[in-house]
Amino acid sequence: MLRPLGDRIVIELIEVEEKTAFGIVLPDSAKEKPQEGKVVAVSSGRVLDNGTRVELDVKEGDRIIFSKYAGTEVKYEGTEYLILRESDVLAVIG
Amino acid sequence: MLRPLGDRIVIELIEVEEKTAFGIVLPDSAKEKPQEGKVVAVSSGRVLDNGTRVELDVKEGDRIIFSKYAGTEVKYEGTEYLILRESDVLAVIG
Amino acid sequence: MLRPLGDRIVIELIEVEEKTAFGIVLPDSAKEKPQEGKVVAVSSGRVLDNGTRVELDVKEGDRIIFSKYAGTEVKYEGTEYLILRESDVLAVIG
Amino acid sequence: MLRPLGDRIVIELIEVEEKTAFGIVLPDSAKEKPQEGKVVAVSSGRVLDNGTRVELDVKEGDRIIFSKYAGTEVKYEGTEYLILRESDVLAVIG
Amino acid sequence: MLRPLGDRIVIELIEVEEKTAFGIVLPDSAKEKPQEGKVVAVSSGRVLDNGTRVELDVKEGDRIIFSKYAGTEVKYEGTEYLILRESDVLAVIG
Amino acid sequence: MLRPLGDRIVIELIEVEEKTAFGIVLPDSAKEKPQEGKVVAVSSGRVLDNGTRVELDVKEGDRIIFSKYAGTEVKYEGTEYLILRESDVLAVIG
Amino acid sequence: MLRPLGDRIVIELIEVEEKTAFGIVLPDSAKEKPQEGKVVAVSSGRVLDNGTRVELDVKEGDRIIFSKYAGTEVKYEGTEYLILRESDVLAVIG
Incomplete structure (x- = not known):
């Protein structure tokens, strides 16, 4: 298993089919494109400046x-994972 | 549903028609252009350095x-959203 | 009404006629040019790192x-405003 | 009157005649050139991270x-002033 | 022996054979490539801002x-080591 | 007299004759060249984030x-001084 | 003697002969090259943000x-020294 450190998590990518939007069009290239993933491991928490762990x-x-574009690709026992900082997580789904 | 993390919120864009200003003209290109939105989800709060959540x-x-130009576009169940940090919110209307 | 967030304020610009200085001449282009405004709304205060609001x-x-060059222009109900951070305010007049 | 905010002060410039140095010559162009001024207003103090004012x-x-090159020029009631941060003040004379 | 300071550790590199992935292909050049190592020494802990050691x-x-690309190569008694900051460690394996 | 503020000190330069080194030669241009001085005034201390003065x-x-290359040259009553931050002082001699 | 300030130390360089590595070859130019030294003086400690000295x-x-490439060369009484910040020290040997 991979045990991430600090404020990091390990995820597996979820491939999302590129549906045609029927909603608002926002072709603004200055915006980042997000991506989906499933969390497979989280760290034991991050240590605050006062020494407590959250x-x-x-x-x-x-x-x-x-x-x-966040994170680092890791291949472990034949599977690709991505190690992210929690601060790179925008939202939880569902 | 989308549950944003940290100091983030999820908004829907509000399209504002580009009315002609009848007031002061400020053609200063160094200034940012703001945009309107409606908040559809907020995080459970941000964690301060001392560990408390506000x-x-x-x-x-x-x-x-x-x-x-702030935020990240997200398409969820056919609708476009924008995930922003609260610090990118300039003002609440009304 | 506009309710600014964090350490922000909403101002209306005050147009100042460009009088000829009769005093010291300081044609130093490295210096910033300031501008005048009238405060029309202030936030409910900023939150310190320890969680208290000032x-x-x-x-x-x-x-x-x-x-x-500070701030963001906002047009609200036909009037132009500028949303500034308090730290961009140099001085209060009078 | 001008009431500066935060850690700012308002000064009037003092023009210093460029005397010939009879001492050590230091023609090192990497060094900043300082300037003199007289303080005409100071802020009510700056707020520390813990909320107290000093x-x-x-x-x-x-x-x-x-x-x-520090500060912002301000013309107020016909007089030129400079608004500086206290941290740009190198020393008090006398 | 090498006794690392601050938040540093000493590792020996583990050479990983470049297997062909049979999984998801992620040829995104914006992502960092990670590397494996075995920890041979850790510091006595890092000192927090409040003076306690964790x-x-x-x-x-x-x-x-x-x-x-993290760390500094060190050759000590004929062996190559790498001195890293703990914050450059993404995850512990196993 | 000059009373430096914050973490600043006032020094007079000490000219050091450029002796030929008889020791190790280190012609590494990436290293800074230091200089000597004599302290003629120190501030009343710097204020910590918690408001106490050290x-x-x-x-x-x-x-x-x-x-x-640290500091700012000041000429005061015909003498050249340098105003430095204490953090630019590498070592005290003797 | 040289008494370093803040988090600084004074060292003498130790010249290490460039032995041929018989181990792993790591010709990665992105990595820093370290150097050896012997500590001849340390500061009385660094002052934390809360005012205590460690x-x-x-x-x-x-x-x-x-x-x-860290540090500043100093020649004192005919000997070359290097003044470093403790944070530039990677490890203690032995």
Whole structure:
């Protein structure tokens, strides 16, 4: 297993089919494209400046949306994972 | 539903028709252009350095003005949203 | 009404006629040019790192001097406003 | 009157005649050139991260030396002033 | 022996054979490539801003994944080591 | 007299004759060249984030070594001085 | 003697002969090259944000490894020294 450190989590990518939007069009290239993932491991929490440890807000099993270019790819026992900082997680789905 | 993390909120864009100003003209290109939105979800608060959690100042349902280039577009169940940091919110309307 | 967030204020610009200085000449282009405004709304205060909220030093109705290129223009109900951070306010007049 | 905010002060410039140095010559162009001024107003103090307010170290009437390119020029009732941050003040004279 | 300081650790590199992925392909060049190592020494902990010392989250003997370009190579008694900051450690394996 | 503010000190330069080194040669241009000075005035201390004031580590009369390009030249009553931040002082001699 | 300030130490360089590595080859130019030294003086400690002073982790006499381009060369009584910040020290040897 991968045990992430600090404020990090390990996720598996969820491939989302590129549906045609029927809603508002926002072709503004200055905006980041997000991506989906499923959390497979979270750190034991991050340590605050005063030395106490706080649990992360995301839990194992959560489906999340994160900034597309964040994180580091890791291949472990034949599977690709991404290690992210919790601060790169935009929202939990559902 | 989308549950934003940290100091983030989820908004829907409000399209504002570009009325002709009858007031002061300020053609200063160094200034940012703001945009309007309606808050559809807020995080459970941000964690201070001392470990306590503080609620955000914006609430679900608020109409807000925010910096135009801030945030990340997210499409969820066919609708476009924008995930912003609360610090990118300039003002609440009304 | 516009309710600014964080350490922000809403001002209306005050147009100042460009009088000829009869005093010291300081044609130093490295210096910023300030501008005048009248405060029409202030936030409910900014939150310190320890979680307490402190009131702003400027009040509704104050005439202020601020850095010319600071802030974001907002048009609300036909009037132009500028949303500034309090830290961009240089001085209160009078 | 001008009431500066935060850690700011208002000064009037003091023009210093460019005497020939009879001492050590230091033609090192990497060094900043300072300038003199007289303090005409100081803020009510700056607010620390813990919320307490501390008085500035410079007082009204002090003659000071400051970094030449610091500050913002302000013309108020026909007189030129400079609004500086206290941290741009190098030393008090006398 | 090498006794690392601050939040540093000493590792030996583990050479990983470049297997062909049979999983998801992520040829996104914006992502960092991680690398594996085995921890051979850890510091006595890092000192927080309030003066207390906290132990590191990695222990001697841990197999870790870290950012490829992090750290400083050190040759000591004929062996190559890498000295890393704990914050460059992404995850512990196993 | 010059009374420096914050964490600043006032020094007089000490001209050091450029002796030929008989020791190790280190012609590494990436390293800064230090310079010597004598402290003629120190501030009343710097104010910490919690509002308490701490005395500087250098005292009037100390001979110091400092980073060559640090500080601001000041000419006061015909004498050249340099105003430095204490953090630019590398070491006290003797 | 040289008494370093803040978080600084004074070291003498130790020249290390460039042995041929018989181990792993890591010709990655993105990595820093470290260098060895012997500590000849340490400061009386660094002052934390809360005003307390903490002793450095390195002691007089320690052999250390540090980042090659860190520090400032000082020649004192005919001998070359290097003044470093403790944070530039990677590890203590032995």
